[in-house]
Amino acid sequence: MQPLLEVKNLTKYFPVKKGLFGRAGSVVKAVDGVNFKIYPGETMGLVGESGCGKSTTGRVILRLLEPTAGEIYFKGKNILNLPNEEMRRLRQKMQIIFQDPYASLNPRMTVGQIVGEPLKVFGLASGAELEKRVQKLLEYVGLAGYHARRYPHEFSGGQRQRVGIARALALNPELIICDEPVSALDVSIQSQVLNLLKDLQREFNFAYLFIAHGLNVVKHMSDRVGVMYLGQMVELADAKELYSTPLHPYTQALLSAVPVPDPKVKKKRIILKGDVPSPVNPPSGCRFHTRCFKCLDICSRQQPEFKEVKPNHWVACHAVQ
Amino acid sequence: MSDVLLKVENLKTHFFLDDGVVPAVDGVSFHLNRGETLAVVGESGSGKSITSLSIMRLIPNPPGRIVGGNIQFAGKNLLKLSEKEMREIRGNRISMIFQEPMTSLNPVYRVGDQISEALINHQGLKKKEAMEKAIEMLRLTGIPSPEKRAYDFPHQMSGGMRQRVMIAMALACRPELLIADEPTTALDVTIQAQILELMQELKEQLNTAIIMITHDLAVVAEMADRAVVMYCGKVVEEAPVEELFEKPLHPYTKGLLASIPRVEEEMEKLYQIEGTVPNLMHLPRGCAFAPRCPEAGSRCLGARPQLTPVSPTRKVSCWLVEGGVD
Amino acid sequence: MSELAKATAAGAVPESMETYSPVREFWRRLKKNKLAMTSLIFLAALTLIAVFAPYIAPYDPTNGVMADSLQKPSAQHLLGTDELGRDILSRIIFGARISLRVGLLAVAIALSIGTVLGSIAGYFGGRIDNLIMRFMDVMLSFPSLLLAIAFMSVLGRGVENAVIAISIVTMPEYARIVRGSVLSVKENEYVQAARAIGNRDGAIILKHILPNVIAPIIVRGTLGISTAILETAALGFLGLGVQPPDAEWGTMLGAGRSYMFNAPHLVMFPGIAITLTVMAFNLLGDGLRDALDPRLRQ
Numbered sequence: 053m054q055p056l057l058e059v060k061n062l063t064k065y066f067p068v069k070k071g072l073f074g075r076a077g078s079v080v081k082a083v084d085g086v087n088f089k090i091y092p093g094e095t096m097g098l099v100g101e102s103g104c105g106k107s108t109t110g111r112v113i114l115r116l117l118e119p120t121a122g123e124i125y126f127k128g129k130n131i132l133n134l135p136n137e138e139m140r141r142l143r144q145k146m147q148i149i150f151q152d153p154y155a156s157l158n159p160r161m162t163v164g165q166i167v168g169e170p171l172k173v174f175g176l177a178s179g180a181e182l183e184k185r186v187q188k189l190l191e192y193v194g195l196a197g198y199h200a201r202r203y204p205h206e207f208s209g210g211q212r213q214r215v216g217i218a219r220a221l222a223l224n225p226e227l228i229i230c231d232e233p234v235s236a237l238d239v240s241i242q243s244q245v246l247n248l249l250k251d252l253q254r255e256f257n258f259a260y261l262f263i264a265h266g267l268n269v270v271k272h273m274s275d276r277v278g279v280m281y282l283g284q285m286v287e288l289a290d291a292k293e294l295y296s297t298p299l300h301p302y303t304q305a306l307l308s309a310v311p312v313p314d315p316k317v318k319k320k321r322i323i324l325k326g327d328v329p330s331p332v333n334p335p336s337g338c339r340f341h342t343r344c345f346k347c348l349d350i351c352s353r354q355q356p357e358f359k360e361v362k363p364n365h366w367v368a369c370h371a372v373q
Numbered sequence: 374m375s376d377v378l379l380k381v382e383n384l385k386t387h388f389f390l391d392d393g394v395v396p397a398v399d400g401v402s403f404h405l406n407r408g409e410t411l412a413v414v415g416e417s418g419s420g421k422s423i424t425s426l427s428i429m430r431l432i433p434n435p436p437g438r439i440v441g442g443n444i445q446f447a448g449k450n451l452l453k454l455s456e457k458e459m460r461e462i463r464g465n466r467i468s469m470i471f472q473e474p475m476t477s478l479n480p481v482y483r484v485g486d487q488i489s490e491a492l493i494n495h496q497g498l499k500k501k502e503a504m505e506k507a508i509e510m511l512r513l514t515g516i517p518s519p520e521k522r523a524y525d526f527p528h529q530m531s532g533g534m535r536q537r538v539m540i541a542m543a544l545a546c547r548p549e550l551l552i553a554d555e556p557t558t559a560l561d562v563t564i565q566a567q568i569l570e571l572m573q574e575l576k577e578q579l580n581t582a583i584i585m586i587t588h589d590l591a592v593v594a595e596m597a598d599r600a601v602v603m604y605c606g607k608v609v610e611e612a613p614v615e616e617l618f619e620k621p622l623h624p625y626t627k628g629l630l631a632s633i634p635r636v637e638e639e640m641e642k643l644y645q646i647e648g649t650v651p652n653l654m655h656l657p658r659g660c661a662f663a664p665r666c667p668e669a670g671s672r673c674l675g676a677r678p679q680l681t682p683v684s685p686t687r688k689v690s691c692w693l694v695e696g697g698v699d
Numbered sequence: 700m701s702e703l704a705k706a707t708a709a710g711a712v713p714e715s716m717e718t719y720s721p722v723r724e725f726w727r728r729l730k731k732n733k734l735a736m737t738s739l740i741f742l743a744a745l746t747l748i749a750v751f752a753p754y755i756a757p758y759d760p761t762n763g764v765m766a767d768s769l770q771k772p773s774a775q776h777l778l779g780t781d782e783l784g785r786d787i788l789s790r791i792i793f794g795a796r797i798s799l800r801v802g803l804l805a806v807a808i809a810l811s812i813g814t815v816l817g818s819i820a821g822y823f824g825g826r827i828d829n830l831i832m833r834f835m836d837v838m839l840s841f842p843s844l845l846l847a848i849a850f851m852s853v854l855g856r857g858v859e860n861a862v863i864a865i866s867i868v869t870m871p872e873y874a875r876i877v878r879g880s881v882l883s884v885k886e887n888e889y890v891q892a893a894r895a896i897g898n899r900d901g902a903i904i905l906k907h908i909l910p911n912v913i914a915p916i917i918v919r920g921t922l923g924i925s926t927a928i929l930e931t932a933a934l935g936f937l938g939l940g941v942q943p944p945d946a947e948w949g950t951m952l953g954a955g956r957s958y959m960f961n962a963p964h965l966v967m968f969p970g971i972a973i974t975l976t977v978m979a980f981n982l983l984g985d986g987l988r989d990a991l992d993p994r995l996r997q
Contacts, residue, residue, distance in 0.1 A: 158910075174897060211649065238417055239589075239633070310562060312591055313591040328561070
């Protein structure tokens, strides 16, 4: 099967400006050589701690940020070579849902205008037809048609997130990037939105790139999961496989650190030492070696290769055979 | 262990806004024993943070005001104390750590000086002694080479480090009560694990009682001895943590527990609590949770249930346990 | 019971509720501010007076009776007469026309140019930003009145040229404010969202960014009117703005200053007119800022 999206050696450096005239000094290596594929209709999860580059990856794929290097193929076409106008047209097929339902809706527009805007931009509907489509979209996400006349601040966080989802659905995309779609929501609202996202996928059959830091949420949503650390992918496998037999020490530590909502379970925890190092000056060799509990001699010298150690189970670690 | 340190009775903190009164905390009662960890669980708008600010008497006035109730701390009613007496308690016998380690430290002072401040104010230490004590506190919270880091500014530290500094600051005067308001929400999973472990350790070493304000039931399960579940400014359930997770009684608690995706289990669809948290200014006449409750009956819409003991250790506010919903 | 649950699932917003309107909300908040409302009424009255000046003014503002020169306020001439025997009340009434027009026009021009330059600089950043903003910095580094005088010396005297000079020298201020607001609004996710759904840059600036920076612009513009009036007055006082015999408050001040000690009403009343108008615009500006600032919203 041809992948819907293929990312090869994706790299994004942010220059750190220094000095009086803004000369570029060092760079933040936010994403550094990431590879993965997303197939039509599946959900690929991306987990990692803050600063691991997962959100940047999402935005670079949409070219909301321009990558420093690498290739992004959407249905076999390298989108980085596309001229502006063609890229703009391609945006119909790739949409994004943001984390913060407060910041991602223009406060001066009504919900109807927000949801209808993509249709208007591409001239797909206008007048009564547009209104009908907007009503329909609002119904898909569990809102009512009369909500179209209201402004975003009249809604609760969960309802705003529904508006953001409706906007993403408007153009019938084939890939939706969900950037921490529930982490700003209340617990009792999170499950509503997660269920909605799953229901919509079943109905419209698009693929998700699901970016989140909550390991339980990613597990629930994803078919395959990639784990990122300091701008690099350290492990990638089917969700079940990854959570039951994690191979990379970082994945193991991450999974063991998740608190379990059951007071009777006393888990054995791998507590990692120290903090995530700065992406401006990442450690040599394997980037995780400074905190790794299985660190070998070679780890500080040589970067491990990201290789398939079992069918569909990729890992970048010297300690894994 | 049954030595009561803090007793909150029928606390009411209301906010008086232009367009109406918001009963952010409305008749909340609970107690806390010495050395115990109590979790106060709830979503945004449940009043959990306002409850903790009320205990510290840090409610911004206007628009907020404590309009009723009692807060007994070690035999004193905090609400009757003068502002000066209250200042002697704050940061000394009761201290607090906040969610945002970025904004709760003053960026223009060195962290050592910020920890020293409380010691100089409350224990009358000299500047040099206070700094030594501050370094000792930093060591206690597991910060490497504390004699150097004490002279760092907050922006030179990572989020996890800053939260350690906050903890060092809060515990410097050996308070009897530590209020932790979402202490790990802004932190990454691996750092959260470090901080939770640190809090457990310090609690045992210093025998500090902790009120843990959180929305994360997993953190409750890890940390707390007992839990109070709040919804719309009221306590809906109070129970020892093990009993709460084993057999939640209030439909809201049941719903919360059921709606968390779990790593260990496969679930096609998550349980979901329908609807949204109501506006506190226009609460329903009956039980505030009734419009979202799958088990609600006519009685729930008409009258508010009271927090009622159902066993020596458990209390619930629900008509289900008080003689039926209809 | 699940019926009820379903009904509320989507909306805590009941259908019957009055539709929210940003304009109405703003007006409700402004009405509460007594000072701002007083200023608004004062300015509305002033505008009416200016529009209907020929019908309201008791005397011809430009032709006086020499025999009546330098009269103290009396029942006949409520605010007295000037050195040429012209009725001061009538001159102030006609002067309002010029002052208000110059103020509004200068601000309108400065604001439009400033908004365009500021939003381009803020949105695109980089080299364009540097180019525009360094040029603005150069202009801001001169005292504005001095710069206005310099422009007047090139353009020549007269009201129109005064308007142009004032709008040029005040424009960088607006460009800077707009750029600053655009920079912060640009970071909002809804701007990224607008890009993600395929909007062009122009549409993003017009539809998503400018409506969200309009509040500080309106406030600054209102305050700017008073600055423009003051600068017109200053130019008039220096003899560069409005030319005699036309009535303008600053020019009146300038002409009256030689009689300051034996006929103080010649400078007093135009001075009061300037002060009251400037103050009204400032108070209204403050009121608008409070009413438009979403941070103060509860």
